[in-house]
Amino acid sequence: MKSKQQILILLFVLISLFISSAYIFLPNQLQSLDNRIRDFYFYFRGPEQTSENIVIIDIDERSIKELGQWPWERDKVAQILQNLTQHGAGIIGVDIVFAEADKTSPKRFAKKFGLDPHGIADYDVILAQTIATTPTILGYQFDFDHKNDIEPPQIPAIFVEKHKIKEFIPQAVGVLPNLDILQNASYSSGYMNNIPDEAGMIRSVPLLIKYHDVLYPSLAFEMYRIAISAKKVTIEYSDAGVEMLKVGKTLIDTDRFAKLHVNFRGPSRSYRYISAIDVYENNITNRDIQGKFLLIGTSAYGLMDLRSTPMDNVIAGVEVHANIIDNLINQDMLIKPVLEEIINLAIIVFITFLIILIYSRFSMTFLFSIYLLSLYLLLYFNYYMLFSKHIILNSIFPLISMVISLIAILGVKYIFEFRQKEIVKNSFSKKVSKQVMEDLLLNPEQTNLSAKEVETTIYFSDIRSFTTISETLHSPKKITEFLNFYMNSMVIPIENNQGTIDKFIGDAIMAYWNAPLEVENHADKGVITALYQIAQRDRLNKTIKKDFGFDVDYGIGINTGDVVVGEIGSKGRSDYTIIGDAVNLASRLEGLCKPYKVRLVISEFTKEKLTQKYVIQLLDIVRVKGKHEPVKIYEVLSTGDADAKKSLELREYETAHQLYLNSSFNDAKKKFEVLYKTYDKYLYKLYIKRCEHLIQSDIEEFDGVFEYTTK
16 A cells, blocks of 8 residues: 555645646536625625715605606706706716607607797706716616617727737627717716626626727726726736726726626615705705715616625615725725636645645544634635735635545545554554553554654563473363463453553563553553462462362563564564563563562562552572673562561561671571571572572672573
């Protein structure tokens, strides 16, 4: 199987290619989801402060009720324009097309009935005269479905296209203009087209539309151009589309199609609305009107000029123009970079790399929390870019990349963790307790099977006179039954105290503490385990005597030191084990139980690591086979404090042993004889024999070290 790093690199490449291809070849299918996420950002942000310089003159239900059904006589519209102008209107945009003559005009009726029309009012003329004397900008409509050759209105501005390679600006095939008499009276005009997306939502509007190879501005854009007194509009292209839109000295951010992505301020009626009837009846003040952008439109349901935006499902079309003007005034429209595809692709690749890099470093336990955090960070990043930097970035494809990366990482982790668990099971299923095994499986990353140096407490135990036992049992089946019973009884305490079984060597057991998992106070754990095994000997022998016909005895040696621990062996066959001098010494200590006739021998290195209270007796200073340096060995008699009798014995023994070390063999022999007579312990008899031998040998130099030349 390939290494984990190679798998992760392969995942990164495959996911990046897959998501990037989907972004390139399936943009429209997922654009609706991307828009929905952006709509949520608007909802989360909530309403913003609108410009006080933009006011909507609303042909609302109340106005229609007072002035009659729409369309009104055009002298009423003229009266509204006159009243606005009298109160100092800055610029008036009319979100209405007057495409036909006023059928209610008195002059029209006079002609119809053969009367002399001279001197009779013509409402279209009245409105035209009013338009000519007021700061009114008319609106009209372009048609993208039905072709005609009607001439659109003239625009008093110069439109210059630079470095154009191909057409990016929307092209209309027909136009629905105002009456010539009205259009000719107007200083300028702008189209009112607000083109919804596939979901019927207004999110962006074209600031320019091309018709008969001539550029025309939208109503809001033309009102803004006139307000800043710009005579020239420059459109600069790159290979990717419109790169820059310049109005006078002002740069306007659009996308490659010259569309302005609207930074909507809020839901319906975020701007100030003044009812048209109040303007008609002149119930307004200069403060309401003076120097402001005024947009005449309708919110009446019956007139069907209602739109949907990210902030509201029902909003008057005229308020969309208000938002556009507000964006142009404050230069905070949303921006789709000209190189948006390259930028979004770079983000997709970067996020995929980052997610795989981060997710692969956490265990499955924490992965869901990390995923939620990264999801929040991605959404926050897009939100921040949208409303702080006003840059539109694709949200859906990075999210898809994140989800696919998560699924892929989960798959890889499952495979590798399953593999790791199998390795752990194979290596430790018969070595450690169930609890340790569960810890290893839950946290396999904590278990590094490669060789490393660790301080461990090493344990060896061996059955005494096993050859004789084997001869007594005769049958291999009986020998196996006995060993299984004995080993199980000895192994359980080791596992219960967090020990690791290394191996069974015939009738011997090798174990250790502090690997593969760290074990606190591992020297204590080893010694306590040995003391428990010694204490259970009588109970164990009751069963052995009953089932097999003999008693069993055993010796235990324990040493603490640095060893090399890890998976050791050949390429085809290996085992998790420990090696080193400390292991060899532990094995020798187990063998020393025989000459001292004790059941537990520990080294001075283990004694130094003990943290609990024990009753411990120094046995000897020895030099075992294979080691040059001498080592002190001890017998652990019990846990806790010694009673008065045992304390006295240990003090007397310490005095005798010190005489022995000082080469005072005659005095030491006398002390050991008293000890042996009083306490009948073989250790004291052993020292009596040594003293006798040393007295006879007449040794000149004595260092107190007894050297063993056999294992």
